[in-house]
Amino acid sequence: MTPCETKAKSKHPSYGKVFLMFARNSLVRDMMFRANFLIESVSSVCWAIMNVGLYWIIFEHTTSIGRDTGWGKYEFFVFMGTTWIINSLMQTFFMPNSEEFSELIRTGGLDFAMLKPIDTQFLISLRKVSWSSLSNLLFGILLMVISLAHLMTRAENPWHFQPSIVVLYPLYIACGVAILYSLMICLAATSVWLGRNQTLYDFWFYITNFSRYPMEIYARGWGLPLLFVFTFVIPVLVVVNVPARLLAQPLTPRASWEWPLAGFTLLATVSSLNVSRWVFQKALRSYRSASS
Amino acid sequence: MFALSLTNRVACWWMIFRIALEERLAYRGDFALGTLMRFLPIITQVFLWTAVFEAVGSGSSTARLAGYSLDDMIAYYLLSMLARAFSSMPGLASTIAKQIREGEVKKYIVQPIDLIGFMLLGRAAHKIAYYTVATLPFALVFYLCRGYFASGWPSSEILIAFVLSCVLGFLLGFFMDLCIGLVGFWFLEVSSLLFIYMLLNFFLSGHMFPLDLLSEPWKTIVDWLPFKYMAYFPAAIFLGKIPAEQLWWQVGTEALWLLGLIGLSRVLYSRGLKRYSGYGG
Numbered sequence: 001m002t003p004c005e006t007k008a009k010s011k012h013p014s015y016g017k018v019f020l021m022f023a024r025n026s027l028v029r030d031m032m033f034r035a036n037f038l039i040e041s042v043s044s045v046c047w048a049i050m051n052v053g054l055y056w057i058i059f060e061h062t063t064s065i066g067r068d069t070g071w072g073k074y075e076f077f078v079f080m081g082t083t084w085i086i087n088s089l090m091q092t093f094f095m096p097n098s099e100e101f102s103e104l105i106r107t108g109g110l111d112f113a114m115l116k117p118i119d120t121q122f123l124i125s126l127r128k129v130s131w132s133s134l135s136n137l138l139f140g141i142l143l144m145v146i147s148l149a150h151l152m153t154r155a156e157n158p159w160h161f162q163p164s165i166v167v168l169y170p171l172y173i174a175c176g177v178a179i180l181y182s183l184m185i186c187l188a189a190t191s192v193w194l195g196r197n198q199t200l201y202d203f204w205f206y207i208t209n210f211s212r213y214p215m216e217i218y219a220r221g222w223g224l225p226l227l228f229v230f231t232f233v234i235p236v237l238v239v240v241n242v243p244a245r246l247l248a249q250p251l252t253p254r255a256s257w258e259w260p261l262a263g264f265t266l267l268a269t270v271s272s273l274n275v276s277r278w279v280f281q282k283a284l285r286s287y288r289s290a291s292s
Numbered sequence: 293m294f295a296l297s298l299t300n301r302v303a304c305w306w307m308i309f310r311i312a313l314e315e316r317l318a319y320r321g322d323f324a325l326g327t328l329m330r331f332l333p334i335i336t337q338v339f340l341w342t343a344v345f346e347a348v349g350s351g352s353s354t355a356r357l358a359g360y361s362l363d364d365m366i367a368y369y370l371l372s373m374l375a376r377a378f379s380s381m382p383g384l385a386s387t388i389a390k391q392i393r394e395g396e397v398k399k400y401i402v403q404p405i406d407l408i409g410f411m412l413l414g415r416a417a418h419k420i421a422y423y424t425v426a427t428l429p430f431a432l433v434f435y436l437c438r439g440y441f442a443s444g445w446p447s448s449e450i451l452i453a454f455v456l457s458c459v460l461g462f463l464l465g466f467f468m469d470l471c472i473g474l475v476g477f478w479f480l481e482v483s484s485l486l487f488i489y490m491l492l493n494f495f496l497s498g499h500m501f502p503l504d505l506l507s508e509p510w511k512t513i514v515d516w517l518p519f520k521y522m523a524y525f526p527a528a529i530f531l532g533k534i535p536a537e538q539l540w541w542q543v544g545t546e547a548l549w550l551l552g553l554i555g556l557s558r559v560l561y562s563r564g565l566k567r568y569s570g571y572g573g
Binding site: 039043046047050053054057058060061062063064065066067069202203206209210212213214216217218220223226 | 343
């Protein structure tokens with residue numbers, strides 16, 4: 001290897017390898033406190049089970065959420081499974097990091113992150129992996145598989161496996177995670193201007209709360225402006241709805257708005273990522289260190 | 293002599309109360325905004341239940357779900373939030389367990405202040421500070437949602453029972469959390485126990501759904517547990533879901549639970565102090 005090549009290589013660190021190193025370090029750290037790891041995993045699954053319990057009780061009294069929306073008991077459980085999958089991916093990879101990001105800004109620790117020869121957003125976003133949050137991913141998948149098995153074996157209108165779903169479902173899960181990630185980075189970056197943003201984190205929780213329900217429920221009266229804002233301005237409604245709908249509802253017949261919505265989701269993903277990148281860099285330029 | 297010590301005592305309580313009050317009112321802007329935002333999930337609940345009722349009653353406005361109309365259901369969520377504002381004790385059990393673990397309990401042994409009384413006054417002051425700031429956002433939200441309270445103001449008897457159940461809920465919530473914290477004398481670390489308690493409390497208090505939705509035998513079991521007084525009971529009183537002949541019996545049962553828990557906390561504290569060896573600095 002010539003010196004020139006070495007130099008070129010050092011300019012472009014191998015992001016994959018760096019990420020694997022972050023993941024490994026986090027795992028080593030988690031495994032140092034094994035009992036704690038176990039308790040964290042079990043407790044997050046308990047919350048998830050309780051949530052399923054709530055809807056189990058609701059479905060004792062009703063057959064579907066909304067009239068003719070197709071969200072019966074097990075379809076809705078597929079929806080919930082999707083919610084848990086996306087949320088657990090967020091909690092595993094991005095949540096601990098963005099919490100730390102605000103702290104780095106407040107304490108001036110961001111200086112060190114900016115000095116490292118690697119993209120700052122990459123470093124900030126992926127430094128920690130919270131492995132215990134993956135328990136909810138397993139729970140979400142389990143819930144989904146059980147619900148799909150129920151849908152497959154029911155007498156009327158059983159669920160059929162469509163090969164295209166193998167590609168489409170993971171793709172839209174990835175889109176959902178990317179949209180939520182962009183939102184989170186934007187919120188975290190505002191701490192550069194605000195100093196501290198505890199309320200903004202509550203805000204994150206409350207905004208994503210809207211994404212946890214089928215979007216049809218907002219399609220009435222004063223829900224329409226909400227539906228519009230949370231689809232086209234802050235696209236959190238497509239995050240769970242699009243992949244869950246692809247999986248839980250039969251591919252044909254489809255309402256006329258569904259394919260355009262799926263297309264829009266791709267567009268929304270790309271633009272969210274771009275906006276978040278822009279906000280992040282703008283925030284970095286306004287950053288004026290802290291302490292000494 | 294006795295009179296003097298009593299006035300001294302009241303002055304001491306008043307001071308504790310005032311310090312805690314000042315402490316809480318320091319960040320009132322952030323606090324009021326946070327309270328207002330806590331109502332945002334109600335919006336999704338409104339839409340969710342509207343959709344559920346639409347499926348139940350095929351769109352008719354008289355649809356009932358376990359005796360609740362759609363308006364009742366939304367009113368229930370608003371009222372249970374109000375009840376939770378009284379009964380929830382964020383961080384109480386973990387604070388006590390931490391004080392035991394780190395040896396801070398020593399200060400209650402050497403000073404003539406009772407730990408339980410001190411904590412209770414502190415909490416009461418925090419709650420009062422909370423209500424002074426939170427009244428405005430609460431009033432605003434209830435005003436905006438007044439349409440859901442279809443039957444208007446209940447009778448004065450029900451209102452008295454409602455207020456009483458909220459106050460009892462505060463005390464019950466305090467002593468329940470306190471007992472969990474005091475278990476720290478035996479286990480030092482109570483976070484797992486606390487987690488189980490929080491889980492039960494969240495589900496069985498009626499914070500997530502009206503307990504009337506439960507089917508038998510669960511309904512009877514939950515009826516006998518103390519959790520329902522933390523959220524379900526005040527809301528159910530206000531909405532007239534508790535039959536008139538049972539109303540005061542149930543308030544009495546709540547008071548009995550409270551007395552039992554006060555006794556338990558005293559026993560736990562005195563036994564605990566005997567075991568206590570003042571770890572930490």
